[in-house]
Amino acid sequence: MKILGILASHQEHGLNAKMLSEVLDNVNPGVETETIYLENYDITPHKYHEKNAVLDELSQKLMDSDVWVFAAPTYFRELSGVLKNFFDCMRPKLVYFKENGDTIPGQFKNKHYLSISSCYVSTLENFLTGVTDESFKTIDRVMSAAGVIKVGEIVLPNTFGMKEIPNNKKELCHKYAKKISVKKRKDDSTVKRYIQLFFMIAVMALITMGIQLPLQNWIGTNFWLNYVSFTVIFFVLLACILHFMTFVKHRRR
Numbered sequence: 001m002k003i004l005g006i007l008a009s010h011q012e013h014g015l016n017a018k019m020l021s022e023v024l025d026n027v028n029p030g031v032e033t034e035t036i037y038l039e040n041y042d043i044t045p046h047k048y049h050e051k052n053a054v055l056d057e058l059s060q061k062l063m064d065s066d067v068w069v070f071a072a073p074t075y076f077r078e079l080s081g082v083l084k085n086f087f088d089c090m091r092p093k094l095v096y097f098k099e100n101g102d103t104i105p106g107q108f109k110n111k112h113y114l115s116i117s118s119c120y121v122s123t124l125e126n127f128l129t130g131v132t133d134e135s136f137k138t139i140d141r142v143m144s145a146a147g148v149i150k151v152g153e154i155v156l157p158n159t160f161g162m163k164e165i166p167n168n169k170k171e172l173c174h175k176y177a178k179k180i181s182v183k184k185r186k187d188d189s190t191v192k193r194y195i196q197l198f199f200m201i202a203v204m205a206l207i208t209m210g211i212q213l214p215l216q217n218w219i220g221t222n223f224w225l226n227y228v229s230f231t232v233i234f235f236v237l238l239a240c241i242l243h244f245m246t247f248v249k250h251r252r253r
């Protein structure tokens with residue numbers, strides 16, 4: 001079992017580096033770890049038919065590990081350029097191309113990843129405006145194309161003037177260190193997702209019927225009024241939950 005830390009910050013010993021160390025130094029005994037600092041590599045795109053020793057070396061490191069931990073600060077509300085460049089240049093190794101140009105997951109399918117990002121803005125501002133969302137979304141988009149499975153996210157807001165990582169974030173890093181130390185089979189969250197879906201529908205149906213109660217004078221026992229009001233209320237709740245899951249699901253605090 002091996003975990004690869006991929007540091008993509010301008011600062012080799014900054015807060016993202018510290019967060020990454022906090023995870024890697026606390027994995028279970030016997031789990032091998034390695035950290036690569038992307039700024040140390042001259043990462044350039046693959047030229048047709050030419051060997052690219054740097055990409056080959058990095059690709060081998062990705063292949064030799066079971067879990068990747070990306071630590072990349074948010075720059076201008078986006079993923080740090082060095083990690084984006086790494087993803088762009090690694091594209092031919094991350095995905096296979098079909099004849100029509102579509103991509104399918106490549107050689108790293110079913111490996112796992114954890115994302116770490118940070119921002120200067122306060123916890124409250126990040127919670128309300130999602131400054132770090134794009135960083136996580138970009139990592140997720142690339143990993144999803146490559147068939148790599150997400151373990152989780154850690155966000156560190158409020159970094160302006162920060163020298164040391166707060167204890168609650170250290171504890172979160174330790175929690176994830178334990179989580180990624182255990183070898184996982186493929187995507188083992190399918191059952192979890194069905195259970196979540198069941199409870200989501202159960203709670204939404206309960207809220208919908210709760211909202212219908214005060215409308216009973218107007219609805220009465222009319223089947224069609226009951227049906228239409230239930231459908232409309234359920235639809236609005238579903239739209240809100242889907243919006244939340246799609247746009248606001250990233251860690252912000």
Ligand SMILES: Cc1cc2nc3c(=O)[nH]c(=O)nc-3n(C[C@H](O)[C@H](O)[C@H](O)COP(=O)(O)O)c2cc1C
Pocket residue numbers: 009010011013014015016017073074075076077078118119120121131159160
């Ligand atoms: C070029 C650059 C752009 C940044 N842009 C933002 C930003 O748009 N919003 C923000 O909250 N923080 C921004 N930051 C702060 C970083 O996200 C980060 O929290 C900080 O650099 C700490 O990471 P480090 O110690 O690993 O370098 C920026 C920092 C740099 C160097």
